[in-house]
Amino acid sequence: MDFALFMIFSTIEGLATYALALYIFRMDLRKYIWHVLLIILLVNFQNYVIRDMLELSTIAPLVNIMISVLFFTTIVRVPIVWSFVMVITGFLGFAIIQTATIYFSFGYFSIEQIQLHTWKAYTVQTICGLVGTYLGWFIYRKRLGFTFEFEKIRLKGEKFFIVLLIGCSAIALLAMIYFGDMAINLIGLVVAMVIFLFYSIKKEVRDKQEW
Numbered sequence: 001m002d003f004a005l006f007m008i009f010s011t012i013e014g015l016a017t018y019a020l021a022l023y024i025f026r027m028d029l030r031k032y033i034w035h036v037l038l039i040i041l042l043v044n045f046q047n048y049v050i051r052d053m054l055e056l057s058t059i060a061p062l063v064n065i066m067i068s069v070l071f072f073t074t075i076v077r078v079p080i081v082w083s084f085v086m087v088i089t090g091f092l093g094f095a096i097i098q099t100a101t102i103y104f105s106f107g108y109f110s111i112e113q114i115q116l117h118t119w120k121a122y123t124v125q126t127i128c129g130l131v132g133t134y135l136g137w138f139i140y141r142k143r144l145g146f147t148f149e150f151e152k153i154r155l156k157g158e159k160f161f162i163v164l165l166i167g168c169s170a171i172a173l174l175a176m177i178y179f180g181d182m183a184i185n186l187i188g189l190v191v192a193m194v195i196f197l198f199y200s201i202k203k204e205v206r207d208k209q210e211w
Contacts, residue, residue, distance in 0.1 A: 007044050009125040013094070014040035016132025021072075021090025023136035025082075026145045032076060039071045065091070097135070098128045
């Protein structure tokens, strides 16, 4: 039950983060909605394993950023520099909304209260998720976001770097499995890596055919 609730409310939170990252840069979330939901579920699964089962909470944000950057780079096809910018923007945007929600609750949703009452933590996630998603959509609808020519700063050999990054990540995970009992964690991340590679190759073939 705890796992199911964690996945549900974390998905609401993750959707807001991706909505802000995409909408602020004038990209329609609806175009990638199924991909986004799948990646969010994979990220949430990793968070649950890393934080609750392995008690390595400090690693979770790094895993989130890595997977999100790879998502924007391989599926949305944004240069890696801008992928980092978009991911950080989404995370910071959501953090601001979350901080404001806690601050203006005047203690009702304080950190202590959230840690003491799980339902308050889920309530904050829901509020922030809805606000973040709506705010991102509002920015996109009103054309208030930013539009850049991403291709101008695409790094030379970036595609090779992306595949190398995915490969190194897989090797690192295998090393973690070898030196520690993390078989469950491997499943989710390997699936994520396979998805990134699949879409990267698929889109590359499609781009060449269109060309």
